[in-house]
Amino acid sequence: ETGFSSFRLQSTALLRHLASWGFVVASPDHPSRDLSAQLGAANEQAPGAVDDLRSTRTLVENAATSGPLAGTIDPTRLVLAGHSAGGSTVLEMADDTGVLGYIAFATGAREAALPDAPSLFMAGANDGIIAPVETTDAFARATSPSWIWTIADAGHLAFSDLCAIGTGGGGLVGLAEAAGIAELVPENLRRLATDGCLEPNRRVQEVWPVVHHATTVFARAITGDPELAVALDENPIETVGVDVSVNIGP
Numbered sequence: 160e161t162g163f164s165s166f167r168l169q170s171t172a173l174l175r176h177l178a179s180w181g182f183v184v185a186s187p188d189h190p191s192r193d194l195s196a197q198l199g200a201a202n203e204q205a206p207g208a209v210d211d212l213r214s215t216r217t218l219v220e221n222a223a224t225s226g227p228l229a230g231t232i233d234p235t236r237l238v239l240a241g242h243s244a245g246g247s248t249v250l251e252m253a254d255d256t257g258v259l260g261y262i263a264f265a266t267g268a269r270e271a272a273l274p275d276a277p278s279l280f281m282a283g284a285n286d287g288i289i290a291p292v293e294t295t296d297a298f299a300r301a302t303s304p305s306w307i308w309t310i311a312d313a314g315h316l317a318f319s320d321l322c323a324i325g326t327g328g329g330g331l332v333g334l335a336e337a338a339g340i341a342e343l344v345p346e347n348l349r350r351l352a353t354d355g356c357l358e359p360n361r362r363v364q365e366v367w368p369v370v371h372h373a374t375t376v377f378a379r380a381i382t383g384d385p386e387l388a389v390a391l392d393e394n395p396i397e398t399v400g401v402d403v404s405v406n407i408g409p
Contacts, residue, residue: 161186161241161242161245161319165244165245169320170242170318171320172320172367172371173319173371173374174186176374177374180378180379183219183228183231185215187211187212187214208244209248209251212239213255219232234257235257236259237258237259238258238259238382239258240264241261241264242264242265243265243315245266246265247268249261249262249263250263250266253274258276259276259277260277260279260378260381261276261277262279262280262374263280263294263297264318265281265283265286265289265315265318266280266297267289267290267293268293268297275302276302277377278298278301278304278408279307279373279374280295280305280306280307280308281307281309281310281374282295282308282309283309283313283355284309284311285313286313286314286354286355287350287354288314288315288350288354289315295309302408304408305407305408306391306407307405308394308404308405309403309404310369311401311402311404312359312366313360313363314355315354315355316355316356317355317360317367317370320363321352321356322353322362322363361400361401365401369394369396369398373394376388376391377391391407392405393405
């Protein structure tokens, strides 16, 4: 589930990794808040993000009974995952019938009630968009079981592909600069599109193994292999230069 000023292909590294473990993944666009909307193509008639996500669920359920994936999908074992504003969307839907658990990347919940479901929160310690304390506060109010992984030397976009796009670590803004249209990028979007891409943050490619590991273990644990959950209690991946602190909920 993508966030503000996003697009459905922004986290293909993570989605490809999950698919390699046998998960069917679906990532919708959100015309009400996606990148096109923020660049002037707003659609006032577009449905809200939660409606988009529920429609995507229906699409997956239909694919389980017809088409090339018929008979290969179990739509009763559903895990939601969202980044930033996408995490907030996931929090709204995670109480729906049949949702087994949720993952929130770089997400704050303010005072909103949290779903009664297993959860994994992940944050970048250098996040300048959603302060890590906001994710920590949400985790503190989550129902058990819940985990939070906070990654040092990582910013807001460490959980997506956006910092890896283009050259020089500039992400989408780097592409705009290379094309000579950087002046067309609004300042708020420039800040959002670069958080985590530049020093002192680690290259996102160095952070991804940790993100992929925790995400996959959590998804596997709540969809049928609960003994795996113990692997979320500490970070077993030796990734040079990436430190992870793990807190386990009550």
